[in-house]
Amino acid sequence: MRRYKRTLAAAVLATTMAGGTVGWASGSAQRAVTGPPVGSAAWRADGSLGRALPDPATASPAQVSRFFASLTPRQRQKLLRDHPLVVGNLDGAPVALRYEANSLAVRAEHDPRYDRLAEPGRQILAFDPRGRGQAAEVYGDLTGTRHVSVVVPGSDIDAANFDRTHDPYGTPAGMAASLRAATGGRTAVVAWTGYTTPLGVGPDAAGGDLAEAGAARLARFTQGLAAAGAEKPVLFCHSYGSVVCGLAAHAVNASDIVVLGSPGMRAADVADLRTDARVWAAKDRSDWISKVPNVELMGLGHGQDPTARDFGARRVPAEEARGHTGYFAPGSDSLRAFAAIARGETRGDVR
Incomplete structure (x- = not known):
């Protein structure tokens, strides 16, 4: 009984501490945004090409790719203009067509929260205004490079703040830009905020529901x-994002999965x-x-610490990182190691 009480207390403590970038704030329950993008019904009803358009809810990314390959440039532009939110979010x-579509979609929102996303030259690969908003931005030439990475963030991130200027290395955009610079521009990096993240701490951050919804979206995104035509990516998964990556691991198309500041991956070990x-x-x-108990009980907590020796993950040094959001700070040993992994230059542990 005493052991059970200690475990239960640890789970309750995980509820109050597990989270993402801020750590010590009150949580607020979130409902995951899932399903096909806004405008899908009008897209499915569009018969202007004299043929059915791929259903965003059921068509695989490979089927979508073949469909667009069969179109003329003029037909592609028509669909882009008529259905920018659908085209911009079709994996x-x-x-290039998605960049153009999302530029139109962001500007059409007339929402000051997204003014920065509408700036010229930004490569927005996904934009969904539902809920708190989701977005993905590409740094570099996604289909013209040998190495691709995807940053998966933790709590408190959405389309309006994924590139905030304060605490830059705690945001996916800041992490992505820092990683690309550390590789000497030899990689393309995607800052992916493609799921509904928890806000602050609380049951959402300690539970797995949002991570499960995000895992399905991440798997489809990598597919x-x-x-x-992009290379198989390396996933860099921060905090609650590592829970997403853990649940998606069996389905993602990725060469490497790197977790940092992880509360657990909902797995007992790498084999799991x-x-x-x-x-x-x-x-x-x-x-x-590090103060979050690595337990999973009654749906709370995320299990084993991925840095534990018996988990079986390869070690990434982080002696020079500081705090929960310092792993991508320029000059740190962790960023140097991340850059080596992103460039495919590693065997075994990195130093």
């Missing part, structure tokens, strides 16, 4: 990258992830996530 559609990808883990001593 498997041509990357879409392959269908569009059922993935062929190499799995890496980093955690610095000053990261408050």
Whole structure:
């Protein structure tokens, strides 16, 4: 009974501490945004090409890719103008077409929260205004490089703040830009905020519902990258994002999965992830996530610490990282290691 009480207390503590970038704020229950993009009904009803359009809810990224390959440039432009939110979020559609579609979709929102996303030159690969908003931005030439990485963020991130200027290395955009710079521009990096993240701390951050919804979206996103001609990516999964990556590991199209500041991956060990990808883990001593008990009880908590020796992940040094959002800070050992992994230059652990 005493052991049970200690475990239960640990689970309750996980509820109050597990989270993402802020760590010590009140949580607010979130409903996951899932399903096909806004405008899908009008898209399915569109008979202007004299043929059925691929159903965003059921067509695979490979089927979407083949459909667009069969169109003339004029037909592609027509669909883009008529259905920008659908074209911009169709995994498997041509990357350049998605950039153009999302530029139109962001400007059409007339929402000051998204003014920065509408700036010229930004490569927005996905944009969904539902809920708190979701977005993905590409740094570099996604289909013209040998190395691709995807940053999967933790709590408190959405389309309006995924590139905020304060605490830049705690945002997917800041992480992506720092990683690309550390590789000497030899990689393309996607800042992916493609799921509903928890807000602050609370049951959402300690539970797995949002992560399960995000895992399905992440798996499809990586399949879409392959269908569009991009290389198999390395996933960099921060905090609650590592829970998403853990649940998606068996289905994602990825060469490596790197978790940092992780509260757990909802797996007992690497074998439990059922993935062929190499799995890496980093955690610095000053990261408050170290205080989160690695338990999973009654749906709360995320299980084993991925940096534990018996978990079986490859080690990433993080002695020079500071806090929960310092892993991508320029000059840190963790960023140097991440850059080596992103460039495909590693064997075994990195130093």
